Amino acid sequence: MAEALEDLRNLRDNLTSIRALLKDAEEKQISEEPVKLWLDRLREESLNMEDALDEWRTVHLYRRTDGAEESASFLQRKVRVFLRCFSFHPVRYRGIAHNIKEINERLDKIAEDKDRYQLTSTAMISRLPRQGESKSFIDESSLLGRDDVKNEIISHLLCEASKEEEGSPIQTISIVGMGGIGKTAVAQLVYNDKNVKQHFTSRVWTHVSNISDERKVAKDIIVGLQGLEKQATLQLLESVQLDALLDEVRKSLEGKKYLLVLDDVWTEKEKDFEGLNATFKCGAPGSRILVTTRKSTVATVMGSSHTIQLKNLSPGICWSIISKIALREKDQKTCEELKPAGLKIAEKCGGLPLVAKTLGGLLRFKTGIQGWENVLNSDLWRMEIMHKEVFVPLLLSYYDLPSPVRQCFTYFAFYDKHTRFCVFHMLSVWMAQGYLGLDDDNSPLEQKGIEYFQCLMDRCFIQGFEFEDRFFEIHDWVHEFAFFLTRGDCMRLEVPEGNRSLPMNCERTQERTPRHLTVMVERGFSFPEFIPDAEKLRSVVSYGRDDHAPVSEKAMHNLFNQARRLRVVDMAMGYHGSAIPEEIRNLLHLRFLNLSRCRNLKRLPKALFRLHNLEQLNLSGCSNLDRLPDEIGNLVNLKLLRTTGCLQLACYPKEVVRLTRLTQLLGLIVRIDRDDPEEFSIGDLAKLNKLLVLSMKIVGNTINVGEAKKVKLQNLQEVKILVDGDIAEAEHVILESLNMSSVPRYRFQTDYYMDDGFNESRNECLYYSWA
Numbered sequence: 001m002a003e004a005l006e007d008l009r010n011l012r013d014n015l016t017s018i019r020a021l022l023k024d025a026e027e028k029q030i031s032e033e034p035v036k037l038w039l040d041r042l043r044e045e046s047l048n049m050e051d052a053l054d055e056w057r058t059v060h061l062y063r064r065t066d067g068a069e070e071s072a073s074f075l076q077r078k079v080r081v082f083l084r085c086f087s088f089h090p091v092r093y094r095g096i097a098h099n100i101k102e103i104n105e106r107l108d109k110i111a112e113d114k115d116r117y118q119l120t121s122t123a124m125i126s127r128l129p130r131q132g133e134s135k136s137f138i139d140e141s142s143l144l145g146r147d148d149v150k151n152e153i154i155s156h157l158l159c160e161a162s163k164e165e166e167g168s169p170i171q172t173i174s175i176v177g178m179g180g181i182g183k184t185a186v187a188q189l190v191y192n193d194k195n196v197k198q199h200f201t202s203r204v205w206t207h208v209s210n211i212s213d214e215r216k217v218a219k220d221i222i223v224g225l226q227g228l229e230k231q232a233t234l235q236l237l238e239s240v241q242l243d244a245l246l247d248e249v250r251k252s253l254e255g256k257k258y259l260l261v262l263d264d265v266w267t268e269k270e271k272d273f274e275g276l277n278a279t280f281k282c283g284a285p286g287s288r289i290l291v292t293t294r295k296s297t298v299a300t301v302m303g304s305s306h307t308i309q310l311k312n313l314s315p316g317i318c319w320s321i322i323s324k325i326a327l328r329e330k331d332q333k334t335c336e337e338l339k340p341a342g343l344k345i346a347e348k349c350g351g352l353p354l355v356a357k358t359l360g361g362l363l364r365f366k367t368g369i370q371g372w373e374n375v376l377n378s379d380l381w382r383m384e385i386m387h388k389e390v391f392v393p394l395l396l397s398y399y400d401l402p403s404p405v406r407q408c409f410t411y412f413a414f415y416d417k418h419t420r421f422c423v424f425h426m427l428s429v430w431m432a433q434g435y436l437g438l439d440d441d442n443s444p445l446e447q448k449g450i451e452y453f454q455c456l457m458d459r460c461f462i463q464g465f466e467f468e469d470r471f472f473e474i475h476d477w478v479h480e481f482a483f484f485l486t487r488g489d490c491m492r493l494e495v496p497e498g499n500r501s502l503p504m505n506c507e508r509t510q511e512r513t514p515r516h517l518t519v520m521v522e523r524g525f526s527f528p529e530f531i532p533d534a535e536k537l538r539s540v541v542s543y544g545r546d547d548h549a550p551v552s553e554k555a556m557h558n559l560f561n562q563a564r565r566l567r568v569v570d571m572a573m574g575y576h577g578s579a580i581p582e583e584i585r586n587l588l589h590l591r592f593l594n595l596s597r598c599r600n601l602k603r604l605p606k607a608l609f610r611l612h613n614l615e616q617l618n619l620s621g622c623s624n625l626d627r628l629p630d631e632i633g634n635l636v637n638l639k640l641l642r643t644t645g646c647l648q649l650a651c652y653p654k655e656v657v658r659l660t661r662l663t664q665l666l667g668l669i670v671r672i673d674r675d676d677p678e679e680f681s682i683g684d685l686a687k688l689n690k691l692l693v694l695s696m697k698i699v700g701n702t703i704n705v706g707e708a709k710k711v712k713l714q715n716l717q718e719v720k721i722l723v724d725g726d727i728a729e730a731e732h733v734i735l736e737s738l739n740m741s742s743v744p745r746y747r748f749q750t751d752y753y754m755d756d757g758f759n760e761s762r763n764e765c766l767y768y769s770w771a
Contacts, residue, residue: 045106050434051565051589058588058613143185145317149308150189156306157288158199170280174291174299177310178460179393180354183292184263191261202258208265214276218245225252250279257284265293268301294397297458312351319346321353325360341372348380350476358389381480394481397459405452407435409461412474413482413490414516414539423453423470428616432567432591488514495521495528527551530558539568553577560584570594578602590614597621609634621645633658643667652680657687666695673700675707683707695720
């Protein structure tokens with residue numbers, strides 16, 4: 001036992017060290033193939049370590065829930081707990097200890113290779129791919145579809161504000177958008193407009209880049225304003241102190257009505273431009289600063305008076321860009337023959353001018369219709385030219401993300417393209433995968449996840465993100481980029497006619513064993529009875545063309561026997577069995593289980609309630625489910641329980657009071673007329689004091705006020721109550737009795753089945769609210 005505990009401590013220490021190395025190794029892999037292979041080994045062991053530590057933590061959960069004797073020695077308690085849980089889980093102490101020892105040995109071998117690749121805990125110099133420095137000039141005839149936004153920006157630049165005074169802050173206009181959408185090109189159009197040239201006494205262009213350097217920007221401004229020979233002047237200024245440079249900038253700007261373009265700004269720290277901002281005030285009234293950035297927070301930090309969010313181009317404009325490049329030297333007849341395929345290719349651009357230009361250059365050297373159709377029918381994201389031209393700008397944004405947020409971003413690859421994501425569904429699966437860290441009562445993981453969403457939105461990785469609507473989308477090419485980054489972690493299986501197992505269309509590379517599986521079932525067919533490479537899967541989602549993907553009891557049985565590392569299982573609208581297979585006991589890592597609208601489901605096995613790590617259980621719409629076993633109280637980590645639409649469910653068991661970590665309880669059935677010894681009663685709500693969102697059905701014709709007065713849900717943000725009969729006429733009595741009159745959002749209702757956010761779309765099957 002002592003040796004096993006030492007191995008466990010080593011494993012924890014190694015995991016901490018590995019996470020410090022991952023960032024450096026991940027950045028190096030872009031240019032160094034051996035590092036990429038080494039990193040794959042490191043990631044593999046990192047996941048193995050997480051699973052091993054998870055198994056060890058699970059032992060402690062069993063000890064708590066099974067009431068192991070505190071007086072027993074440490075060794076005796078460990079052995080007893082393992083023997084007790086062995087009847088439900090095939091996990092033995094000896095197996096865990098041996099597994100930990102083997103992982104540590106493999107890590108020692110991987111560590112021997114670390115110095116070979118000169119990896120450090122933090123990179124001493126940035127290895128991020130850098131784009132070439134932008135220029136102020138552009139061929140206006142090559143830029144299409146941006147006239148409206150050009151005119152909007154120019155109107156802000158030329159507008160003379162009557163209240164502008166000497167020394168007041170200079171108005172700043174920011175152009176925000178994802179990499180490759182054409183921010184710099186629009187700024188170049190504006191900068192070279194003849195009316196802009198005439199309006200400003202001086203104009204200067206500087207490319208800031210992803211490495212913030214106030215000295216570099218100051219030198220560029222001096223050279224640009226004084227019209228000096230750039231290279232020689234920059235060399236002369238190299239040894240000049242920053243204060244002297246800033247003083248020279250001030251002199252160069254003083255009294256002039258200038259236009260300053262700061263292209264590709266990344267820094268979100270006000271202090272990085274603190275000195276320069278002071279010098280900018282020296283300009284004459286009417287001076288303007290134009291900023292381009294892929295981060296909306298930069299626009300805020302720069303004090304922008306106007307922010308322009310660049311939108312995607314239409315497929316028609318993309319085709320115009322492609323055709324100007326690809327058909328430049330082709331005759332009229334050839335152009336007409338290639339146009340149909342070209343229009344379809346233009347739709348693949350996703351409105352990004354960078355993609356359109358890259359494809360135009362590629363198609364220029366393709367001869368005949370067959371060459372163009374080959375491009376049309378290929379997976380564009382696999383092409384090397386797309387990696388070099390399109391993914392490099394996205395890599396800059398990706399590596400600017402904090403390391404934990406990168407994991408969350410790449411999980412988007414697990415879903416089908418064009419998915420409309422539910423914000424809080426993604427929060428749930430991120431938590432299930434451990435991407436948000438371990439739970440902390442002082443810092444809820446849900447709040448951390450929302451901060452991660454904000455980070456992704458600020459960098460234009462997600463679109464249309466509104467908390468009120470609860471949904472967002474990601475650009476097609478951002479999705480392709482996420483899939484490129486996973487390099488085989490995510491696997492999509494399409495189940496066509498007649499397939500029960502292999503062969504199946506497998507959209508992945510063979511570089512890694514898949515960790516996340518999406519199964520798309522064609523109309524009229526079923527989820528496969530055997531899944532290849534399932535041993536290390538951590539996620540399985542099944543869906544169909546018509547939101548109906550039948551999963552048989554045998555298929556579920558085989559999956560649970562084979563894929564024992566699963567953390568997310570989403571079979572919404574799919575499972576056809578009347579009972580969940582007992583083999584679910586194998587999934588001791590399971591955090592998220594969605595069985596919503598599995599209408600044949602009648603009972604839940606006791607083995608399900610031995611999964612003490614389970615955090616999300618969605619049974620909504622299981623219209624034939626008639627009871628929740630008393631053993632549900634063993635799910636001590638459960639945060640969300642949903643039974644809305646379980647029409648045969650008559651009551652909740654008393655044991656639900658043990659689920660003290662619940663924040664979302666949707667579909668609760670509450671007896672309000674008495675404290676029932678077997679059924680969940682109104683006074684029992686007092687023990688669920690972490691609830692944020694509650695929907696419940698009231699049973700009983702009178703209110704036991706004494707029991708109701710026990711309820712004090714101070715954190716409750718939303719409540720929905722189903723009432724009928726005479727009690728419905730006394731809503732205010734219910735609210736006062738339950739101390740809920742101050743809840744921000746509440747309502748009474750009569751239709752219980754299709755409420756609480758539940759509707760036909762699978763993306764809305766998991767309702768979640770967070771203020």
